[in-house]
Amino acid sequence: MDGRIKLSEETLKLQQYITTQEDGTELSYLEIEQATGIDMNERGKQILRRGIKRARREYSTIRGYGIKLACPETTLPILSGKIIKIDRCVKRAEKTHHTLQEQFFSQLSPEEQKQILFAGAVFGAIRIAAENGKLIYKRKNAEEAQKYNEIKIALPDIS
CATH class of the missing domain: 1.10.287 (Helix Hairpins)
Known part of the structure; x- marks a missing residue:
């Protein structure tokens, strides 16, 4: 049960972080990790995807670097x-x-x-x-x- 609570807190933290970003913002995994304190390993990236989805945002992946939030x-x-x-x-x-x-x-x-x-x-x-x-x-x-x-x-x- 404790693992689910922690996971939910991390998802909400990433959701909140993504919500504050402007459309078209490029975010490196390192920047996200430093801003949120959540490791951007495979598990962290999955939580990030979940947070982005919960924030109702779309993005594209910049392979080996990070993400770019959707823009026109x-x-x-x-x-x-x-x-x-x-x-x-x-x-x-x-x-x-x-x-x-x-x-x-x-x-x-x-x-x-x-x-x-x-x-x-x-x-x-x-x-x-x-x-x-x-x-x-x-x-x-x-x-x-x-x-x-x-x-x-x-x-x-x-x-």
């Missing part, structure tokens, strides 16, 4: 990333659909056959939408990638 410029890349994840799941479901249709379509009732064909059309529509999303993301991502080629690490002032 990151809206399309974030949405396209979600579409790409959906596309991966739909690809697998589409393969399952194809396999089952090959094996059992002739044994199904006419109503079930209609439902199988409809499901295939739904998978196709989702895949087309995902491909369009990928194209939009690739154009936008090429511009954004240049910004993240350099890792920005704040160095302490030693003067």
Whole structure:
């Protein structure tokens, strides 16, 4: 029980911290750790994700550095990333659909056959939408990638 209470306190602390940040703010894991006192190991990052979700904020990950809170410029890349994840799941479901249709379509009732064909059309529509999303993301991502080629690490002032 004590572990749950501590976890909840950490989640609330991170939620509060994220709530105070402006849209588009880049936060390194080190900055978050120093500001909140919560280690940004795997467990801490999971708590951070939970805190961001509870704060009703979206973000993108800057690999090996930290996060960037959503802003107008990151809206399309974030949405396209979600579409790409959906596309991966739909690809697998589409393969399952194809396999089952090959094996059992002739044994199904006419109503079930209609439902199988409809499901295939739904998978196709989702895949087309995902491909369009990928194209939009690739154009936008090429511009954004240049910004993240350099890792920005704040160095302490030693003067």
